[in-house]
Amino acid sequence: MALIVLAADKGAPGVTTAATALGAVWPRPVLLAECDPSGGDLAYRLPAQDGGVLNPGRGLLSLGAVARRGLHPDHIYEHTQKLVGGLDVLTGLTHGEQAGGLTWLWGPLGRSLATLPHADVLADCGRLGGHAQIGDLIAEAAQVVLFTRPSLDHVAHLRERLALLDSRPVVVVIADPRSYRASVEEVRRIVAPWDVAFVAGLAHDPKGAELLRGQWGGRLDRSLLIRTARELAGRLAALISPEEPAGQRADRRGARR
Ligand SMILES: Nc1ncnc2c1ncn2[C@@H]1O[C@H](COP(=O)(O)OP(=O)(O)OP(=O)(O)O)[C@@H](O)[C@H]1O
Ligand SMILES: [Mg+2]
16 A cells, blocks of 8 residues: 655654554554664564564564565564554664665665555654665655654754655654644744645643553544544545555656656
8 A cells, every 4th residue: 555654864763662653543444664774773672572582683684684586565564563562663773883784775665665555554764864775665655754852953954854755755743732832823824835634633642642651442543643643644644545555656656756
């Protein structure tokens, strides 16, 4: 179905937390893929479905070891695991140095994730700028989503990134609930000169972020983080129609390049 890239320019605004929250409430079948070249966090943060720890050796690294012989979308699920709530996850590299030997992987991985038959893919690509080859994966995305905090330094870097992107991204402001609307509005005003699909918010909610790391349940479901994630997931999923054949999306991407 569709590959959706989640990323930030600088700082650590909360991309991995947002990716997990969006995966938890995504309205269609979904795979969460940790494609951050600096390394993944999920294996250390979230329990597996059986309550044990995720195996950091099964994921992008094990996939990279076999993918040199060719990567087919069917191979992806041989390297995924299930998170506590049942969400399928492809865990990331265990440290950034591993990315040095895997620069060739991002393009083929992007093509496989973009054509996974029965699930959308939320790819956490971390901070952009450090590893140029991740661009090969981003080029395959149906949608890029850039996360920012509303502070001046974050938004200044976001604007620099918008000037470099050749796609029409969604911008998500991770904002304090007390100044939520004003923060989203302010960022909307600042990015107005750029062609963005829409600007939306996601709650900065430390309690919700903490609950997301434990056993998922009713309290998490009622948290501001999950409520705002559900609204965002609905808007994103509607933007990327599953009815649109992958071939047509490829044509659109080709036209953008
Ligand atoms: N929406 C949120 N509400 C409250 N706390 C958050 C939220 N998002 C992230 N955090 C907190 O901020 C810290 C960084 O979050 P996270 O790892 O998601 O950021 P990141 O952008 O993926 O960072 P990195 O670039 O290092 O991968 C964590 O301690 C996390 O709990
Ligand atoms: Mg992260």
